[in-house]
Amino acid sequence: xxxxxxxxxxxxREIKALLxxxxxxxxxxxxxxxxxxxSSGHLYFTLxxxxxxxxxxxxxxxADELRFRLEDGLKVLLEADVQVxxxxxxxxxxxxxxxxxxxxxxxxxxxxxxKRLQAExxxxxxxxxxxxxxxxxxxxxxxxTGAAIRDIVSVIQxxxxxxxxxxxxxxxxxxxxxxxxxxxIKEFNEYGNVDVLIVGRGGGSLEDLWAFNExxxxxxIFSSRIPIISAVxxxxxxxxxxxxxxxxxxxxxxxxxxxxxxxxxxRGILAYYQERYQSHLLQKLNTFRDKIVAFxxxxxxxxxxxxxxxxxxxxxxxxxxxxxxxxxxxDRKKQRLENIRLRLRALNPSEVLRRGYSICYKDGQILKxxxxxxxxxxxQVKLHKGQFISQVQMxxxxx
Amino acid sequence: MKKSLTFEKxxxxxxxxxxxxxxxxxxxxxxxxxxxxxxxxIGFCQxxxxxxxKKVQKLSRNAEGExxxxxxxxxxxxxxx
Numbered sequence: 001x002x003x004x005x006x007x008x009x010x011x012x013r014e015i016k017a018l019l020x021x022x023x024x025x026x027x028x029x030x031x032x033x034x035x036x037x038x039s040s041g042h043l044y045f046t047l048x049x050x051x052x053x054x055x056x057x058x059x060x061x062x063a064d065e066l067r068f069r070l071e072d073g074l075k076v077l078l079e080a081d082v083q084v085x086x087x088x089x090x091x092x093x094x095x096x097x098x099x100x101x102x103x104x105x106x107x108x109x110x111x112x113x114x115k116r117l118q119a120e121x122x123x124x125x126x127x128x129x130x131x132x133x134x135x136x137x138x139x140x141x142x143x144x145t146g147a148a149i150r151d152i153v154s155v156i157q158x159x160x161x162x163x164x165x166x167x168x169x170x171x172x173x174x175x176x177x178x179x180x181x182x183x184x185i186k187e188f189n190e191y192g193n194v195d196v197l198i199v200g201r202g203g204g205s206l207e208d209l210w211a212f213n214e215x216x217x218x219x220x221i222f223s224s225r226i227p228i229i230s231a232v233x234x235x236x237x238x239x240x241x242x243x244x245x246x247x248x249x250x251x252x253x254x255x256x257x258x259x260x261x262x263x264x265x266x267r268g269i270l271a272y273y274q275e276r277y278q279s280h281l282l283q284k285l286n287t288f289r290d291k292i293v294a295f296x297x298x299x300x301x302x303x304x305x306x307x308x309x310x311x312x313x314x315x316x317x318x319x320x321x322x323x324x325x326x327x328x329x330x331d332r333k334k335q336r337l338e339n340i341r342l343r344l345r346a347l348n349p350s351e352v353l354r355r356g357y358s359i360c361y362k363d364g365q366i367l368k369x370x371x372x373x374x375x376x377x378x379x380q381v382k383l384h385k386g387q388f389i390s391q392v393q394m395x396x397x398x399x
Numbered sequence: 400m401k402k403s404l405t406f407e408k409x410x411x412x413x414x415x416x417x418x419x420x421x422x423x424x425x426x427x428x429x430x431x432x433x434x435x436x437x438x439x440x441i442g443f444c445q446x447x448x449x450x451x452x453k454k455v456q457k458l459s460r461n462a463e464g465e466x467x468x469x470x471x472x473x474x475x476x477x478x479x480x
Contacts, residue, residue: 134406139458144471153455161452162406167471168458191458191466263448270441270448273413277437280420284430366428 009086016084019091023082028093029101030054032074037063043070047078047093056080058095066098068109075101106206110213113240117215122222123243129227131247131259132195137164138259139194139226141184144169147202148231148252155256163260166194171211172201178214185220185228197224198255199241200231212239221245231255289315314355353384370395406447409440416440 006014030047037043041060046053056078070076077100080093100108117123138156142148149167156163168184171177181199188197199221201209211217212232221228221244230245231252242248249255353359360367361380367373377392416437420430456468 132407134410136405144457157452162447162450164453165455166458166468167455187458187460266448267445269410270413270444273417273437274441276417277420277434280417281430281434284420284427288427368426 008089012084012086012089016086019082019084025079025081025096027077027079028054029075029077032070032076033072035070035072043095045070045072047076055090055092056095057092058098062096062098068100068105068112070098071112077101104206106210106213110240113213113215113218114243117218117240117244122218128246131227131229134261135163135195135259137166137194139188139191139197140165140167141170141181141188141197141199142167142201142252143172146172148172148200151202151251151253152198152231152256155253156260159257159262160260161263173204173208173211177211178217181211182214182216182220185217185224189224189226192226194226196259197226197228198231198249198252198259199228199245200249200252200255201233202252203234203237209233209237209239212241214240217241218244229255229259285315353382356384358383370397404443406444409444409447413437413440413444 028047030049030053032045033048033053035043035045041063043058043060043063045056047056048054076098078093078095079097080095082091083094084091099105121127140149140152142152144167153165156165168187170180170184172181185197185199188194199212199217201212209232212230218240221230221241227246229247229249230239230241231249231254232239232241233251235250238248247258249258359382361382362373362377365372367379373379373392373395375392375395379390379392381388381390416433419425419433420437425433454470457471458466458468461467
């Protein structure tokens with residue numbers, strides 16, 4: 001019997017035919033090692049278990065569909081065709097589909113991206129931007145048709161109606177949503193005329209919220225010069241966007257609570273300032289009056305005494321008026337604050353002049369001490385109506 | 400009142416005025432001046448707080464690529480896409 005002699009090519013071709021027909025598309029589980037991404041975008045790795053290993057290739061058009069990253073040590077389940085590569089006499093698995101074993105692919109993708117961005121410093125607390133305390137213009141990136149925009153607008157308008165709201169409508173789920181959200185954040189930064197951004201959407205499944213776990217969104221939030229509040233889903237949902245944002249709000253409504261102050265609280269603060277100012281001014285006037293009284297007692301001046309008395313008396317009256325007004329203020333609130341405001345306004349210098357006081361200047365400086373003038377100095381005296389220049393004839397004592 | 404005055408700046412200044420008045424080492428004239436300024440700022444803030452709510456605007460770009468805003472009438476509105 002004649003020996004059958006194969007050529008290498010024919011043998012290889014027969015092996016190829018045999019192998020490839022005996023193992024139609026199949027599922028196999030194993031651990032990834034020697035993972036390499038070629039510059040062409042194709043992925044190469046070895047799939048192994050304790051006793052054996054097999055080479056695998058995943059072509060770019062399939063690899064691009066992966067939401068997570070392959071890495072050594074990752075346990076995977078994959079669907080593949082056995083393929084013999086004649087040129088090198090080797091066989092490999094050509095991967096059609098690949099999923100992590102034992103954990104959902106979205107979960108894995110989330111964990112991987114979180115770890116990677118964290119290592120890169122995108123979540124660092126010391127680079128978070130401060131939110132403005134009283135934003136005048138608020139930008140919102142969300143769907144124009146969702147519940148989120150309704151909730152945000154209604155809370156902002158209830159708490160702080162003066163705030164202006166500017167929406168950049170985007171798709172928040174499905175193909176291309178992440179890209180739209182990232183682009184909207186960049187648009188707001190280019191536009192520039194908002195003080196703070198809210199980026200988010202209402203609740204949904206992990207799949208629905210996925211856009212907010214995409215790297216492109218994380219990077220857009222990170223690069224934003226405008227501070228960003230993330231508001232994705234419900235309280236229990238954490239997204240990558242939440243970690244990168246300057247502030248995470250548990251829900252869209254909560255973001256609106258965070259972003260603006262409450263108008264009635266602010267009115268309270270303003271009333272408090274008014275009271276505080278008044279009491280300090282009263283204290284000041286009180287001290288001033290005491291000084292004048294002391295001054296008057298020690299002052300051996302040639303001007304008619306009664307004129308000085310008159311002034312002291314006026315100041316006394318003024319002081320009593322203000323004090324009684326303050327007490328009145330403390331009893332009731334708003335109307336009185338307004339009254340006092342008007343009365344105290346009468347204390348401004350031009351009002352004081354109108355009552356007969358005058359101001360004496362030397363070289364443009366208000367004179368407060370007799371030590372600052374010499375006999376024969378020229379001084380300027382300002383009255384309610386007009387002014388005159390006067391020459392110092394005699395000096396009294398300094399206080 | 401200056402045109403560039405914002406609520407935030409006014410609130411900050413009110414705080415400073417309060418501190419200055421409390422510091423006690425300023426002349427009466429200065430106190431009066433600060434008081435007057437404070438009262439004006441309080442008036443400004445109260446006026447700002449009394450503003451009525453405005454319509455939500457939508458940001459987009461026109462054909463020339465310039466930003467423009469227009470009112471969003473209904474919430475939620477119909478998706479234009």
